[in-house]
Amino acid sequence: MHQKLREHIEKVITLTDDEFSLVLSHFHFRSFKKKEFLISKGDSNVDCYYIVSGLLKLIYDDENANEHIVSFSMEDWWESDFIAFFTNTHATMSLQCIEDTDVFCISIENYQKLCDSLQKMEHFLLKKSNSGHIASQRRILSFLTSSAKERYDLLLKQHPSLFQRVNKTMLASYLGVSRETLSRLSS
Amino acid sequence: MHQKLREHIEKVITLTDDEFSLVLSHFHFRSFKKKEFLISKGDSNVDCYYIVSGLLKLIYDDENANEHIVSFSMEDWWESDFIAFFTNTHATMSLQCIEDTDVFCISIENYQKLCDSLQKMEHFLLKKSNSGHIASQRRILSFLTSSAKERYDLLLKQHPSLFQRVNKTMLASYLGVSRETLSRLSS
DNA sequence: TCTAACGCGTGACAAACATCACAAATGTCA
DNA sequence: TGACATTTGTGATGTTTGTCACGCGTTAGA
Numbered sequence: 298m299h300q301k302l303r304e305h306i307e308k309v310i311t312l313t314d315d316e317f318s319l320v321l322s323h324f325h326f327r328s329f330k331k332k333e334f335l336i337s338k339g340d341s342n343v344d345c346y347y348i349v350s351g352l353l354k355l356i357y358d359d360e361n362a363n364e365h366i367v368s369f370s371m372e373d374w375w376e377s378d379f380i381a382f383f384t385n386t387h388a389t390m391s392l393q394c395i396e397d398t399d400v401f402c403i404s405i406e407n408y409q410k411l412c413d414s415l416q417k418m419e420h421f422l423l424k425k426s427n428s429g430h431i432a433s434q435r436r437i438l439s440f441l442t443s444s445a446k447e448r449y450d451l452l453l454k455q456h457p458s459l460f461q462r463v464n465k466t467m468l469a470s471y472l473g474v475s476r477e478t479l480s481r482l483s484s
Numbered sequence: 485m486h487q488k489l490r491e492h493i494e495k496v497i498t499l500t501d502d503e504f505s506l507v508l509s510h511f512h513f514r515s516f517k518k519k520e521f522l523i524s525k526g527d528s529n530v531d532c533y534y535i536v537s538g539l540l541k542l543i544y545d546d547e548n549a550n551e552h553i554v555s556f557s558m559e560d561w562w563e564s565d566f567i568a569f570f571t572n573t574h575a576t577m578s579l580q581c582i583e584d585t586d587v588f589c590i591s592i593e594n595y596q597k598l599c600d601s602l603q604k605m606e607h608f609l610l611k612k613s614n615s616g617h618i619a620s621q622r623r624i625l626s627f628l629t630s631s632a633k634e635r636y637d638l639l640l641k642q643h644p645s646l647f648q649r650v651n652k653t654m655l656a657s658y659l660g661v662s663r664e665t666l667s668r669l670s671s
Numbered sequence: 672t673c674t675a676a677c678g679c680g681t682g683a684c685a686a687a688c689a690t691c692a693c694a695a696a697t698g699t700c701a
Numbered sequence: 702t703g704a705c706a707t708t709t710g711t712g713a714t715g716t717t718t719g720t721c722a723c724g725c726g727t728t729a730g731a
Contacts, residue, residue: 333628357625357628359629359634365624366628367624379617379618381617383618416606419610423610423613427570427613428570429567429617430613433621433624434566434620438544440660441553441660442550464499464679465678465680474719475719477719477721480680481718482632482725484680487691632688652709652710653709662688663709664709667710668688670712671711
């Protein structure tokens with residue numbers, strides 16, 4: 298299990314065994330069952346997660362209790378309510394399992410300690426943050442420039458596996474359309 | 485002019501005079517006139533910009549030559565086509581002056597060199613990247629959860645100054661609605 | 672294995688928004 | 702100042718999407 302985290306990090310930087318032990322000591326390994334929450338709206342002390350296996354959804358519940366899916370996250374991705382994580386405030390979003398999921402989690406304190414104690418990891422985390430920023434920019438672009446149908450087609454092209462693992466109601470929520478509209482788009 | 489950049493960085497980390505000189509040597513100062521392009525679609529070697537003064541728009545032109553405004557950027561912000569900047573690929577977006585604008589620009593090579601030569605700056609840039617990621621997440625949330633009218637009200641509340649500096653056509657493009665719809669929302 | 676919950680499609684209708692067309696007001700610049 | 706472009710509002714109309722309602726097959730759990 299540790300090996301997966303190590304391989305993931307070593308795609309960007311190289312680590313000695315001692316260095317990896319140091320890294321690992323800043324994380325906790327945890328397993329969650331389908332439907333369990335890693336983060337619940339209102340939580341303080343929000344962690345950041347590296348996903349070893351499984352599938353999660355990051356959701357925002359609006360004032361009418363409608364669920365909006367901000368992102369799906371799967372194997373080899375990092376996820377959190379980054380607003381809460383980085384600003385050390387209460388969670389405005391929730392992170393919930395769609396499938397049984399194994400993760401390594403890190404607190405913001407340990408995130409900062411790790412950056413301080415191992416410069417290489419700060420470099421790694423900068424790369425990851427930049428990638429996250431890019432992914433968000435792409436999603437903004439899709440909302441600005443594409444119709445619901447086009448966003449549907451783009452998602453089908455870029456992440457076909459999601460269509461096997463996630464039901465239509467959640468796909469609709471991710472695409473920002475109603476379940477009924479999605480049903481009509483795909484038929 | 486250098487002082488502005490230094491103050492901006494020293495909100496996060498402290499620098500000696502020598503360190504700041506080192507930092508500065510990685511940037512170029514440039515001035516642009518209204519309507520000039522800092523980045524044009526298709527450019528290679530896209531730089532990243534710290535905005536000393538002025539106002540920019542980051543735009544995406546779709547296949548029908550419709551202009552979509554991905555973001556506005558003003559004094560004390562960082563801006564680029566981050567997808568092109570970080571992945572070292574051709575620009576898919578353009579960055580254009582709405583007002584005369586002064587910037588410090590940095591290439592991706594110098595960005596990386598700076599990270600390597602001054603760890604403190606890597607820390608600073610990680611903070612900035614995380615902030616950028618957060619801003620993007622907020623914008624995604626606004627598209628997922630809010631109507632055009634709500635996005636209009638939110639923008640008016642969070643950035644009232646934009647309404648003085650930017651015409652309605654551009655505001656509409658930023659909000660993702662037609663000019664006519666925006667005109668009806670605001671009346 | 673029985674039952675309630677869930678997933679998914681679809682019809683009918685309403686609301687939101689885009690598009691096209693036009694006119695008035697304002698800004699720009701030689 | 703005059704000519705021209707830009708900005709903005711608004712009416713008419715069509716398209717897209719949301720909402721509500723319903724049925725039916727599948728799934729999950731006691």
